[in-house]
Amino acid sequence: MKVFVYSSHHFEKSFIEKAAKNKHELFYSAYSLNETTAKLAQGCKAISIFTSCDASDKVLDKLYYYGVRFIALRCVGYNNVDLARAQKLGIKVANVPSYSPYAIAEHAVALLMALNRKIILGQELMKKNDFSLDQLIGFDLHGKTVGIVGTGNIGSAFASIMNGFGCKLLGYDIQENKELIRKTNIIYTSLDDLCKQSDIISVHCPLNTSTKYLFDKNAFSIMKKEVCFINTARGSIVKTKDLIEALENGTIGSAGIDVYENEKDIFFRNHLNNIILDELFNKLISLPNVIVTGHQGFLTTEALTGIAETTLNNINEWEENNKCKNELSITNL
Structure with a gap:
């Protein structure tokens, strides 16, 4: 099958090629998908897109005109795809529902530790030959309360790591993770209670109509003044203007943002x-x-391997069976 890969990056190409196993004719472009670049996929039955791509209704109409019938996302999120329009046109769409949850969970921990122990500031001072420690005081993670918003695969991996540090865990999710409760003794509570009680808050929920701007001025206003806020999920879950204001006026302590x-x-x-x-x-x-x-x-060898393999397997399933287990539709969301 001819596949046009939009938003391709040098770091992922070798993983995609390996996962393809010479089964498909792949064409790459650094350009993101939009109304103008849709024509690049002319003659290709499938395309692969990333988070920066625009697969809205008008773009999908053009893709269909150019012969595209399959869209394989190289990511979990699909809010950039008009699924209703795709379904009406008969264009099938699939995502990568999961890959190494440890990649993002561990990155969240890295942000937390770098903020807490003032790693970047310490390096900047050291390069100036300033080895004083007055500005570098952090705190023990052991015994602190960590609030985890979203306890799916990534949130659960983060919870397990924080449990290993000896932290008290609070969770907020529309569905409690019974296995996580058994393993870590996480306590589920309301979002307000989580915000009020937590010394550290880490966001791992998906972006949808219910979670857009979940963290705004009101949410920041009830947090502890020293709270460390981490977001490795999706950008629009946080109202950036309100986050900046909270950081500037001392409403919250610090933030690690990916x-x-x-x-x-x-x-x-x-x-x-x-x-x-x-x-x-x-x-x-x-x-x-x-x-x-x-x-x-997400940028680890394990995660990139998983993303590439799932993406190409989705395309393989379409080619062989015209069906794909990771297919998305407005009826199963």
Whole structure:
């Protein structure tokens, strides 16, 4: 099958090629899918897209016109795809429902530890030959209360790690994870109670209509002043303007961010010769109590292998059976 891979990056190409096993004719482009670039897929029966791609109704209409019948996402999230329109056109869509949960969970821990133990500040001072310790005081994780919002695969992996540190765990989810309760003694509570009680809050829930701006001015206002807030889930779960305000006025202590609500035109690109005009983002990364990484939480060998293998297996299943176990539709969401 001819497959056009949008938003391809150098770091993933070898994993995709290995997973393809020479079964498909692959074409790569660094361009994201949109109304203008849809024509690049002309003659290809399948495309693969990433989080920065636009698969809205008008784009899907163009893809169908150019002969595309299958869309394989290289990610979990699919809010950038108009599934209703795809289904009406007969374009089948599948995602990667899971891959190494440890990749993102461990990145959340890395952000937490770097913030808590002032790793970046310590390095900056050391490069100036300042070896004083006055600005580098952190706290023991042992005994602290950690609030985990979303206890699916990634949230559960994060909970297990925090349990190993000897933390008290609070969880918030629409469905309690009984196995996680058994393993870690996590206590499920309301979001308000979690915000009020937690010393650390880590976000691992999906982005949907219920979770967009779940963390806004009201949520930050009831948190502990020293709370460390971590988001490695989706950018729009957090209202960035309110987060910045909370960080600036001391409503909360610090934040570790791997995702950003307006990241589409910033992350996954080299801006060495450009000026980023997003004032909100520039303000966020300038704050001394913030660490921002460029959506790199998934970037491990194990995760990239899993994403590539699932993506290509979805395409294989379509080609062989015209059905795919990871297929998405408006009836099963």
